[in-house]
Amino acid sequence: MSVLQIAIEVVGWLAAALILASYVLLSLGRIEPRGYLYQWMNVIGASGFVLNSGYNGALPSAGLNIVWALMGVFTLWSVWRARRLPVES
Known part of the structure; x- marks a missing residue:
């Protein structure tokens, strides 16, 4: 494996851990679904999956995660607004 391939795999595993952690924290009531932390964890995690999936040729997964990241960005924008x-009153 080249250094690039290892880096792409590390990004994918970190993305998976980040999305899983966001779900666990949400399920335990430690973060809010419309909170900045949950949304940023999902946007960053989905972006990592896009990179990993796209590199590995898993285009359906990359497409799904593009939509997932865009949903997070939209939610961040609407919450901020x-x-x-x-x-x-």
Whole structure:
């Protein structure tokens, strides 16, 4: 295995660990589903999966994770936007 192949595999395993950790923390009630931490963990993890899957030719997995990352980015944007708007009485 080349250094690049090892790096791609490490990225894939770290992505898997990050997404699994986000799910465990969410399931235990330690983080909120619309919280920044959960969403960033998923965006970064999905991005790692895109890199790993794309490199290894697993295009359905890469496509799914592109959508997963975009959903996370959209949620981050909508939460940020909702939190900066003043509350109307």
